[in-house]
Amino acid sequence: MRLKFFANDSESAAIVAVLAAVTLIIPLCNLIFPPGSPLYFSAYSVSLIGKYLTFALLALSLDLVWGYCGILALGQGAFFTLGGYAMGMYLMRQIGTRGVYGDPLLPDFMVFLDWQVLPWYWLGFDYFPFALLMMLAVPALLAFVFGWLAFRSRVTGVYLSIITQALTYALMLAFFRNEMGFGGNNGLTDFKELLGFNLQADSTRIMLLMSSGTALIAAFLACRRLMQSKLGRVVTALRDQESRVRFLGYRVEMFKLWVFVFAAMLAGIAGALYVPQVGIINPGEFSPLNSLEIVVWVAVGGRGTLYGAIIGAILVNYGKTVLTGLLPEIWLFTLGAVFIVVTVMLPDGLMGLWLRKTGRAGL
Amino acid sequence: MNNAFIDRYHTFDFVRGPVVSAPVDVKHGVALYLEEVSVSFDGFKALNNLSLYINDGELRCLIGPNGAGKTTLMDVITGKTRPDSGSVYYGQNIDLLAMDEPAIAQAGICRKFQKPSVFDKLSVFENLELAMNAEKGAWTTLFAELSGPQRDRIDEVLDLIDLSLHRRQQAGFLSHGQKQWLEIGILLMQEPKVMLVDEPVAGMTHQEVERTAELLLSLRGRHSVVVVEHDMEFVRSIAHKVTVLHEGSVLTEGTMDEIQNDPRVIQVYLGD
Ligand SMILES: Nc1ncnc2c1ncn2[C@@H]1O[C@H](COP(=O)(O)OP(=O)(O)OP(=O)(O)O)[C@@H](O)[C@H]1O
Ligand SMILES: [Mg+2]
Numbered sequence: 001m002r003l004k005f006f007a008n009d010s011e012s013a014a015i016v017a018v019l020a021a022v023t024l025i026i027p028l029c030n031l032i033f034p035p036g037s038p039l040y041f042s043a044y045s046v047s048l049i050g051k052y053l054t055f056a057l058l059a060l061s062l063d064l065v066w067g068y069c070g071i072l073a074l075g076q077g078a079f080f081t082l083g084g085y086a087m088g089m090y091l092m093r094q095i096g097t098r099g100v101y102g103d104p105l106l107p108d109f110m111v112f113l114d115w116q117v118l119p120w121y122w123l124g125f126d127y128f129p130f131a132l133l134m135m136l137a138v139p140a141l142l143a144f145v146f147g148w149l150a151f152r153s154r155v156t157g158v159y160l161s162i163i164t165q166a167l168t169y170a171l172m173l174a175f176f177r178n179e180m181g182f183g184g185n186n187g188l189t190d191f192k193e194l195l196g197f198n199l200q201a202d203s204t205r206i207m208l209l210m211s212s213g214t215a216l217i218a219a220f221l222a223c224r225r226l227m228q229s230k231l232g233r234v235v236t237a238l239r240d241q242e243s244r245v246r247f248l249g250y251r252v253e254m255f256k257l258w259v260f261v262f263a264a265m266l267a268g269i270a271g272a273l274y275v276p277q278v279g280i281i282n283p284g285e286f287s288p289l290n291s292l293e294i295v296v297w298v299a300v301g302g303r304g305t306l307y308g309a310i311i312g313a314i315l316v317n318y319g320k321t322v323l324t325g326l327l328p329e330i331w332l333f334t335l336g337a338v339f340i341v342v343t344v345m346l347p348d349g350l351m352g353l354w355l356r357k358t359g360r361a362g363l
Numbered sequence: 364m365n366n367a368f369i370d371r372y373h374t375f376d377f378v379r380g381p382v383v384s385a386p387v388d389v390k391h392g393v394a395l396y397l398e399e400v401s402v403s404f405d406g407f408k409a410l411n412n413l414s415l416y417i418n419d420g421e422l423r424c425l426i427g428p429n430g431a432g433k434t435t436l437m438d439v440i441t442g443k444t445r446p447d448s449g450s451v452y453y454g455q456n457i458d459l460l461a462m463d464e465p466a467i468a469q470a471g472i473c474r475k476f477q478k479p480s481v482f483d484k485l486s487v488f489e490n491l492e493l494a495m496n497a498e499k500g501a502w503t504t505l506f507a508e509l510s511g512p513q514r515d516r517i518d519e520v521l522d523l524i525d526l527s528l529h530r531r532q533q534a535g536f537l538s539h540g541q542k543q544w545l546e547i548g549i550l551l552m553q554e555p556k557v558m559l560v561d562e563p564v565a566g567m568t569h570q571e572v573e574r575t576a577e578l579l580l581s582l583r584g585r586h587s588v589v590v591v592e593h594d595m596e597f598v599r600s601i602a603h604k605v606t607v608l609h610e611g612s613v614l615t616e617g618t619m620d621e622i623q624n625d626p627r628v629i630q631v632y633l634g635d
Contacts, residue, residue: 230507233489237482244480247441248553249468249499258501 011351012224015307016217022049023213027206043202047277048321050209052314054274057216059297059313060306061266064223066295067303068232069256070239071156075164076267077291078171079139081281083268085175086138088188088281089122090131091199095192108190109183119181128195135272136265143264144257151253151260156242165288172286187282194276205277212273216310219266223306226262235259296339302349312349387454387471387556389419394557394587395440400449402435402611409435410446411611417557422583424598425591426622427608428631433591434477436608437559441474442467453557469499471556475563477591479542481549483535487526490534490545491517494552517552523578524548539566547578558582560590564597576600607631 006013026041026049033040041049062076092107101111105118124130146167150160178184197204226232238245238252246252275281284290293316301312316338324331346353387394395417402410410432417423425433438444439451442464451459459467482490495513497503509517521527524544529537534545543563550558560579564572572594579601582588592598598605598619605622607614609631615622622628 226505229505230492231501231504233485233493234504236484237493240484241480241482243443243464244476244482245493246464247443247468247474248494248549249465250504251465251499251501254501255504 011305011307011354012220015310016220019053019213019217019220019310022053023210023217027210030202030206043205046202046205046209050205050212050277051274052317053209053212053216054270054277055294055297055317056310056313057212057219057270057273058267058294059301059309060216060219060223061263061270062294062298063303063306063309064226064259064263064266066298067305067309068227068235068239069259070242071256071260072161072295073164073260074161074288074291074295075166075168076263076294077288078164078168078286079143079264079267080271080274081168081171081283081285082139082142083135083271084275084281084285085182085188085271086125086131086134086268087272087275088191089125089134089182090128091191091194091276092188093122093126094194095190098192099190107183107188109178109186110181113178115181122181132272135268139264139268139271140261143261147257147260151256154253165291168286168291169288172283172288175283175286183282185283187280187284188275189280189282191276191279199276199279208273208277212277215269215273219269220306220310223266226259227306231255293335296335296342298349299342300338300349302346302351302353302355304348305351305355308349308351311351315350385456388456389454391455392419393417394419394421394454395589396450396452396455397436397440398450398452400436400439400446400451402432402439402444402446408611410439413449413608413612415606415613417587417589419587420584422579422588422590422601422603424602424605425589425608426593426595426598426605427614431608432611433608434561435611437474437561437589437591440467440557440559441472465499468553468555471554472559473550473553473555473557474559475546475550475561477561477565479539479546481534481537481542481545483533485534486531487521487534487537487545488517488530491520491548491552494549496552496554520548520551523551525574540568540571543567544571544575547575556586558586558588560588562591562593564592564594572597573600 026046029039030041030046058076058080061079062073065071065073065076095107097104099108099111101108103111106115110118125134150163155163174180175182176185182188191199193199194204197207227235234245234250235255238250238255242252297313297316298309299312300316301310302308316335319334320331323334342349348355393416395415397413397415400410400413401408413432413436415436425436427433435444439446440459442459442462445460453459453470453472457470459472462470482493485493492509495516497507497513518527521530524547526541526545526548529541534542537545543566547560547563550560563579564575567575576597579588579590590598590601602619604616605619606616607622607628614627614631615625617625
């Protein structure tokens with residue numbers, strides 16, 4: 001059954017196996033081995049790996065939109081960041097009286113701004129199920145409204161890319177403003193606990209890593225199911241010949257819209273899992289540059305394969321961690337160079353190269 | 364409260380997209396009415412006050428020199444191009460100018476493009492699967508499973524277009540002639556009422572042309588078929604009634620013999 005499920009797709013089987021191993025073995029190592037042993041993962045590396053997993057989930061979401069629908073979205077980071085803010089708002093409200101000003105209701109930055117009441121849109125965020133709903137609903141709603149307008153008016157190509165970029169840029173400018181009530185350029189930080197678990201504790205970090213791994217595996221399988229359905233074939237067809245698909249009677253804009261919304265929700269989950277592991281969310285995450293980086297991850301791994309996006313995200317981010325540790329100034333140049341090399345020499349990314357080598361590349 | 368909200372089987376329009384509610388009414392025997400249709404591109408009149416009627420179940424050939432407006436005519440019928448003036452009706456009751464491409468296709472008007480446009484990345488089988496006459500909403504396709512009869516239908520069409528042996532092959536690897544046939548197969552899968560077939564035999568070998576002629580002839584009666592073609596021998600082999608287009612209007616209509624002896628037609632073709 002299991003073998004049949006992954007028939008002719010050993011890459012997918014392999015990626016699920018590796019992700020499952022990461023999700024289970026790291027926690028096991030930390031249970032079995034004492035701190036100081038080489039097989040014990042430090043709190044720092046646990047959070048780092050957890051962060052990579054959320055980036056991989058984010059890359060996966062972009063692959064749906066770019067690799068399958070052919071929409072080069074340069075604003076995928078916006079949905080990630082909104083999911084992150086929803087989580088951040090929940091975490092802020094968990095601080096309670098432990099903030100610097102000790103206000104039971106208002107987060108520190110609001111007290112600092114001399115606000116008297118909690119803005120209405122912060123209501124309910126102390127309740128985790130509501131916050132969870134918002135992590136999905138806010139990105140989904142934005143994607144729905146944006147996609148509805150853009151796809152129905154048949155904006156495509158470069159124009160669409162530019163407006164996705166403008167979208168995330170506009171959100172960044174808005175969230176920088178103190179009056180917006182999201183902490184201005186400092187964002188939300190100084191979180192204490194999540195569902196009652198201390199965020200500084202190693203066990204919490206491990207739980208977060210396991211949640212990220214599980215979410216990534218589940219999302220990967222869901223995306224794979226989606227793209228192996230007839231809907232996936234419609235989407236692949238419209239990527240290459242959009243107008244032809246319309247003449248078969250399919251409402252192309254609806255297909256793009258629902259995939260875009262689903263991808264935004266995945267990005268929202270990624271952002272929500274990212275925030276407690278890095279301990280902060282600020283408007284910088286909306287920066288257009290971040291969204292461009294996601295495109296590079298997917299391009300490096302190879303779009304339109306799902307696992308390529310995961311591999312690309314993890315490789316590039318690992319490279320980034322290493323390089324910024326050694327020579328922080330050159331990271332952006334390296335990223336640009338990587339993008340150029342991949343675009344010119346490896347248009348299908350590393351996975352495209354692999355599939356060609358093993359004789360399974362399509363057209 | 365609105366019933367739609369309590370009915371668990373109700374599908375909202377924004378999920379499904381508008382569909383034509385009324386079935387097409389062809390009791391006067393006419394499938395397509397085009398009346399005084401004009402289309403201009405930057406002042407150039409691609410269609411000029413064109414009127415044309417296609418009967419239900421007829422096989423009509425449309426000929427005319429390059430640039431006569433044949434493809435533009437198909438673009439107008441299928442919703443790709445909006446005419447500047449005129450009216451286009453499907454049967455007596457359906458105003459095609461009020462509909463967009465998917466709605467027109469769902470109503471039963473399908474076309475084969477001049478330039479073969481199959482889905483290169485999908486297999487031959489998958490190309491036909493997508494074209495199949497089934498519900499085409501996003502949600503339905505997500506959970507769609509091929510039923511036995513649907514599979515049989517695909518097999519049948521694969522046989523008809525002689526691509527059974529290539530069913531798993533990516534369509535992009537097919538020869539030009541095979542792509543042409545696959546597109547005819549795509550057309551057949553949609554089970555349309557009206558088929559618009561733009562240059563079906565371009566680039567085909569002599570034998571392939573003959574088979575295509577047989578195939579199109581076999582559709583007569585069940586479908587209204589409009590065929591655009593430059594290959595006069597092919598047109599002669601299938602035509603009952605031929606319409607000649609010139610500079611965006613109908614020059615004349617008649618049997619192949621009448622057409623070929625019409626001095627105006629000779630003038631148009633030789634004057635080129
Ligand atoms: N989108 C467009 N923009 C500008 N001009 C166009 C457009 N589409 C068609 N035309 C022009 O309209 C005229 C009619 O074109 P059409 O494609 O309908 O001719 P046709 O009869 O199909 O010719 P052919 O036999 O070469 O396929 C041509 O002169 C063409 O250049
Ligand atoms: Mg033409």
